[in-house]
Amino acid sequence: MTISLKPSNSPQEKLQPTGWLKYLSFSLDHKVIGLQYLVCGFLFYLIGGSLAGAIRVELISPLSDFMPREVYNQVLTLHGTIMIFLWIVPVVNGAFGNYLIPFYVGARDMAFPRLNAVAFWLIPPSGLMLITSYFINGAAQSGWTAYPPLSITTPAAGQIIWILSVLLLGGSSIFGGINFIATILKLRRPGLKLMQLPMYCWAMLGTSILVVLSTPVLAGTLILLSFDIVAHTGFFNPSLGGNVIVYQHLFWFYSHPAVYIMVLPAFGLVSEILPIHSRKPLFGYTTMVFSIMGIVVLGLVVWAHHMFTSGTPPWMRLFFTIATAFIAVPTGIKFFNWVATLWGGKISLNAAMLFSCGFIINFVLGGITGVALAQVPFDVHVHDTYFVVAHFHYIVYGGSVFVIFSSIYHWFPKFTGKMLNENLGRFHFIITFIGFNLCFAPQHWLGLNGMPRRVAEYDPQFQLINQISSVGALLMALSTLPFLWNILQSILYGNEAGDNPWNALTPEWLTSSPPPVENWEGEAPLVLEPYGYGEKNSKNTQESMK
Ligand code: HEM
Ligand SMILES: [Cu+2]
Numbered sequence: 001m002t003i004s005l006k007p008s009n010s011p012q013e014k015l016q017p018t019g020w021l022k023y024l025s026f027s028l029d030h031k032v033i034g035l036q037y038l039v040c041g042f043l044f045y046l047i048g049g050s051l052a053g054a055i056r057v058e059l060i061s062p063l064s065d066f067m068p069r070e071v072y073n074q075v076l077t078l079h080g081t082i083m084i085f086l087w088i089v090p091v092v093n094g095a096f097g098n099y100l101i102p103f104y105v106g107a108r109d110m111a112f113p114r115l116n117a118v119a120f121w122l123i124p125p126s127g128l129m130l131i132t133s134y135f136i137n138g139a140a141q142s143g144w145t146a147y148p149p150l151s152i153t154t155p156a157a158g159q160i161i162w163i164l165s166v167l168l169l170g171g172s173s174i175f176g177g178i179n180f181i182a183t184i185l186k187l188r189r190p191g192l193k194l195m196q197l198p199m200y201c202w203a204m205l206g207t208s209i210l211v212v213l214s215t216p217v218l219a220g221t222l223i224l225l226s227f228d229i230v231a232h233t234g235f236f237n238p239s240l241g242g243n244v245i246v247y248q249h250l251f252w253f254y255s256h257p258a259v260y261i262m263v264l265p266a267f268g269l270v271s272e273i274l275p276i277h278s279r280k281p282l283f284g285y286t287t288m289v290f291s292i293m294g295i296v297v298l299g300l301v302v303w304a305h306h307m308f309t310s311g312t313p314p315w316m317r318l319f320f321t322i323a324t325a326f327i328a329v330p331t332g333i334k335f336f337n338w339v340a341t342l343w344g345g346k347i348s349l350n351a352a353m354l355f356s357c358g359f360i361i362n363f364v365l366g367g368i369t370g371v372a373l374a375q376v377p378f379d380v381h382v383h384d385t386y387f388v389v390a391h392f393h394y395i396v397y398g399g400s401v402f403v404i405f406s407s408i409y410h411w412f413p414k415f416t417g418k419m420l421n422e423n424l425g426r427f428h429f430i431i432t433f434i435g436f437n438l439c440f441a442p443q444h445w446l447g448l449n450g451m452p453r454r455v456a457e458y459d460p461q462f463q464l465i466n467q468i469s470s471v472g473a474l475l476m477a478l479s480t481l482p483f484l485w486n487i488l489q490s491i492l493y494g495n496e497a498g499d500n501p502w503n504a505l506t507p508e509w510l511t512s513s514p515p516p517v518e519n520w521e522g523e524a525p526l527v528l529e530p531y532g533y534g535e536k537n538s539k540n541t542q543e544s545m546k
Contacts, residue, residue, distance in 0.1 A: 023035060023036055023039070026117050026121065027117065028109070028113035028114060028116070028117055029109070029113075029517055030098045030099065030101075030102050030109050030110045030113070030116065031098075031099055031514070031515065031519075033094075033098045033116055033117060033120050034094070034095050034096065034097070034098035034099030034100075035095070035099070035415060036120050037090050037091060037094035037095035037098060037120055037123075038091060038095035038096075038099075038408075040090070040120075040123060040124055040127075041086065041087050041090045041091035041094075041095060042087075042091075044082050044086035044087050044127055045082075045083070045087040046480070047082060047131065048078075048079055048082035048083045048086070048087055049476075049477060049480070051075050051078055051079040051082070052079050052083075052473065053473060053474075053477055054066070054067065054075050055072070055075060055076060055079060056439075056469065056470040056473040056474075057470070058072055058456050059456070059458070059466045059469070059470060060466065060467055060470050061463065062457060062458050062459065062460045062462070062463055062466075063457060064456040064457050067456075069456055070138065070141060071138075072456040073141035073142075073143075073154075073454075074134060074138055074139040074140065074141050074158070076143060076454060077139060077140045077141055077142065077143050077144060077162070078130065078131065078134070078139050078140075080143060080144030081130060081140075081144045081162065081165075081166070082127070082130070082131075083396070084144060084258070084262070084396075085165075085166060085169045086123065086126075086127045086130075086169070088262045088396060088400045088401070088404075089169075089173060089258075089261055089262060090123055090172075090173075091404055092262060092263075092265035092266050092269070092400055092403070092404065093173070093176055093177075093180075093204070093207060093208075093211075093261065093265050094119070094120065094123075094172075094176055096200070096265065096269060096407055096411075097176070097180055097204050097265065098110065098116065098176075099411070099415075099508075100198075100200060100272075100411075100508060101180060101183055101184065101200075101201060101204060102183065102187070102519065103506070103507045103508035103511075103515075103519060104197060104198045104200065104201050104506065104507060104508070104530075105183060105184055105187050105188045105189065105192065105197065105201065106187075106188060106189025106192055106507060106524035106525070106526070106527075107183060107187040107188075107189065107519075107524070108518050108519050108524075109519075110179050110180075110183050110187075111179055111182035111183040111186060111187055112178070112179050112182065115175050115178070115179055116175075116176070116179050118172075118175060119172045119173075119175035119176045119179070120172070122168050122169070122171060122172040122175075123169065123172055125168070126164075126165040126166075126168035126169050126172075127165070127169075129161055129164065129165050130161065130162060130165040133157070133158045133161035133162065133165075134158075136157055136158070136161070137155050137157040137158060138155055138157075138158050139158045139161075139162070140154070140158040140159045140161070140162035141154040141155070141158065141159075142154055142159065143454060145251060145255070146159070146162065146163070146222070146225065146251070147244065147247065147248065147251075148225065148228065148236040148237060148238075148242070148244050148247050149236075149237060149238060149239075149244060151225060151229070152225075152228050152229055152236070152237050156229050156230065159229055160226060160229060160230065163222045163223075163225060163226045163229075164226075166218075166222060167219055167222055167223070170215045170216075170218055170219050170222075171219070173211050173215055173261075174211060174212060174215050174216065176208075176211070177207075177208035177209075177211030177212045177215070178208070178212060180204045180205070180207075180208040181205065181208045181209070181212065184197070184201050184204065184205050184208075185205075189524050189526060191526050191528075192526060192527075192528070195285075195286070195289070196527075196528050196529070196530070197530075198271075198272055198506050198530045198531075199267075199268050199271035199272065199282060199285070199288055199289075199292075200265070200268035200269055200271065200272050201268075202268065202288070202289050202292050202293075203264045203265050203267050203268025203269075203271070203292055204265060204268060205292075206260075206264055206292040206293060206295065206296040207260065207261050207264045207265050209296055210257040210260055210261055210264075210296055210299060210300070211261055213257070213300065214253060214254045214257040214258070214300070215254060217250055217253050217254050218250075218251070218254035218255070218258075220250070221247065221250040221251060221254070224236065225247065228240075228242065235247075245307075245310055245311070248306070248307050248310055249303070249304065249307070252303035252304065252306045252307065253300075253303050255303070255306075256299060256302055256303040256305075256306065257299050257300060257303075259299075259392075259395065259396075260295055260296070260299045262395075262396055262399075262400050263363075263395060263396075263399050263400055264292060264295065264296075266359070266399055266400045266403035266404075267292070267334055268292075269403050269406070269407045270338065270356050270359055270360075270403055270406070271288065271337075271338070272410075272506065273352055273353070273356050273406055273407065273410050274338055274341045274342060274353075274356055275341055275531045275533055276410075276502050276503075276504045276506075276533070277347065277348045277350060277352060277353040277356075277410075277502065278341060278342050278345025278346060278347045278348075278353075279345055279346040279533045279534050280341055280342075280344070280345040280346075280533055280534055281341075281529075281531040281532060281533055281534070282337070282341055282531040283337045283338075283340035283341040283343075284333070284336075284337040284340065285531070287333050287337065288333075288334060288337055290330070291329075291330030291331070291333045291334050292330075292334075294327075294329070294330035295327060295330050295331065298323060298326055298327040298330070299327065301323050302320055302323045302324045302327055302374075303320075304316055304317075304319075304320040305320045305321065305323075305324045305373070305374050305379070308320075308376050308379045308380060308383065309379070309380055309383045309384070317376045320374075321374050321375060321376055324370075324371070324374035325371060325374060328367065328370075328371050331367055332367075335360065335363075335364060335367075338360055339360070342357075345534075346534075349426075350409070350422050350425065350426075351405075351406075351409040351420070351422055351425025351426055351428065351429055352406050352407075352409035352410035352425075353406075354406075354425075354426060354429040354433075355402050355403070355405045355406030355409065355429055355432075356402075356403065356406040358398070358402045358406075358429065358432075358433050359398065359399055359402040359403050359406065361398075362394050362397075362398025362399060362402060362436070362437075363394070363395065363398060363399040365394050365398070366391055366392070366393075366394030366395035366398055366399060367395070369387070369390065369391040369394065369444070370391055370395070373387075373388065373391060382447050382448060384452055384453055384454075385446070385447035385448075385450060385451060385452055385453060386443040386444075386446040386447035386451045386452075386453055387443070387444055387446075387447025387448055388447065388453060389440075389443050389447065389453050390440050390441070390443035390444045390446075390447060393439075393440045393443075394440060397436060397440070398436060398440070402432075402436075405428070405429075405432070405483070409425050410502070411508075412487075412490070413497030413498075413501050413502075413513055414497075414508055414509065414513050414514065414515070415513075415514060416490070416491055416494070416497075416513075416514060417496065417497050417512075417513040417514050418490050418491060418494030418495065418496065418497055419490065419494050419495045419496075419497045419501065420486050420487070420490045420494065421486050421489065421490060421494070424482050424483075424485065424486040424489075425486060427482050428479055428482045428483045428486065431475055431476075431478060431479035431482070432475075432476060432479040434472075434475060435472050435473070435474070435475025435476035435477075435478070435479055436472065436476055437472070438468060438469070438471060438472030438475060439469050439470075439471075439472030439473045439475075439476060440469070440472070442465045442468050442469050442472075443469060445465060446462055446465055446466070446469075449461075449462070497513050498513065499511065499512050499513050500513075501513075505527060505529070505530055505531070505532055505533065506527065506530045507524065507525050507527050507530075510525045510527070
């Protein structure tokens with residue numbers, strides 16, 4: 001089934017704002033919505049990043065001197081919540097998903113354009129509400145996990161606003177997930193089979209299944225938590241007979257899949273970028289698809305590895321350790337496939353490629369510490385220490401954020417018709433890579449030596465290493481400047497990109513840059529081999545290029 005849009009000069013369309021104003025409107029165009037997600041996410045990233053800066057300033061000295069303890073807790077909570085729910089999840093899913101999926105399936109828009117616009121427009125008000133809660137009796141203080149009894153005993157106003165905001169963001173995520181599943185399964189251009197889709201489609205299909213299955217559980221849990229806070233019910237409140245462990249199970253039933261909601265789309269994006277800049281087909285397409293689906297299934301049954309120190313019985317510890325170890329298998333397969341894609345390729349070391357390679361390196365390190373953490377005897381020692389902080393930042397920043405930057409360098413010419421400056425891009429990469437590793441690698445040592453996470457004060461023996469970590473954070477902050485400068489300069493004065501500057505085969509490149517409202521002037525191209533690079537006589541590819 002294909003959908004046909006009316007020509008763009010219909011009367012209704014004339015009422016829509018044009019130019020940059022359309023990015024502030026309730027636009028139904030998937031490309032506009034994708035860029036709305038991207039820019040909005042980036043603005044929240046700047047806010048979340050400033051909060052991270054405040055945390056690292058506080059930790060330069062062992063005493064709580066830069067801000068009061070309650071404020072530190074609020075800053076920490078806002079930082080985590082913003083980075084996860086307002087930056088990584090909306091950008092790796094909403095921004096690139098909306099921009100690319102209709103192209104990849106050969107459609108002119110998403111399956112439900114209005115739902116799509118609603119999903120985006122839920123984000124700015126929820127984010128603003130979350131941040132402004134700081135000014136009303138203080139923001140939430142119980143961390144991004146909102147564990148009771150802490151979340152029940154800290155000031156209610158901030159916590160309730162936090163819950164409302166996360167509920168709206170969860171709703172946005174579910175709307176997006178439904179839309180992606182429908183678009184990928186139902187709007188494919190005739191003649192295009194599932195196993196011919198670019199890998200990012202599979203990643204988004206897998207992710208959206210996780211979103212739709214697990215986010216409602218988080219929503220239900222947070223609603224019960226809000227009852228405990230405002231109506232003094234006792235679902236999770238131990239002093240009223242409630243059970244805090246039940247909250248942890250429900251929370252992690254969403255939040256372990258959530259880590260894959262942040263990283264599976266990144267896997268998909270990297271799988272698009274590597275073949276193009278190394279001029280080789282994506283290695284192991286079928287194994288990639290099966291490992292994505294394997295991760296989806298296993299990702300739903302490993303949640304209690306976050307709870308080894310919560311009094312979990314031995315059989316549960318055993319089950320969740322083994323299940324977690326299994327999840328490393330499909331993840332490892334993907335890693336080897338990326339390396340094999342690069343192997344012997346004609347690699348261009350441009351900014352997009354550098355950030356993708358940076359992702360591979362960081363992600364492997366984060367994956368290894370993840371497998372280590374899944375071993376109970378090890379986890380019991382480092383749970384709730386900086387080792388865990390190091391682990392997940394290697395995954396969420398070293399993984400997902402590196403891929404976001406890689407994707408911006410790769411698709412900017414399509415978004416704007418202009419090229420980014422490659423030298424500035426490489427410079428951005430080098431500072432980010434050094435800053436990131438300087439900031440987070442030492443935290444493994446801090447954790448192994450017993451520095452607890454989420455506390456503003458620490459033992460003076462940890463001061464030097466914390467200062468090194470803070471220098472790394474400063475470098476990361478500074479690395480944003482060449483990036484922003486590059487974007488502004490290139491939008492205004494960048495070289496013309498042309499339609500297909502990377503000589504890519506995937507369908508978004510087989511149209512003008514930026515693309516017309518209908519995506520292609522004529523019929524959507526039928527791309528049967530999206531990765532037919534370097535194969536001279538690939539018949540299907542040739543046909544699709546005509
Ligand atoms: C795929 C991307 C991954 C992401 C985004 C991710 C993210 C996270 C996050 C955010 C936490 C901290 C949660 C908290 O606030 O307490 C965490 C902890 C943990 N992760 Fe990962 N992780 C990933 C992969 C893995 C892998 C592959 C494994 C094991 C094979 C793993 C095992 C663990 C364990 C066992 C913990 C709990 C540590 C503790 O609290 O004691 N993770 N991860
Ligand atoms: Cu987990």
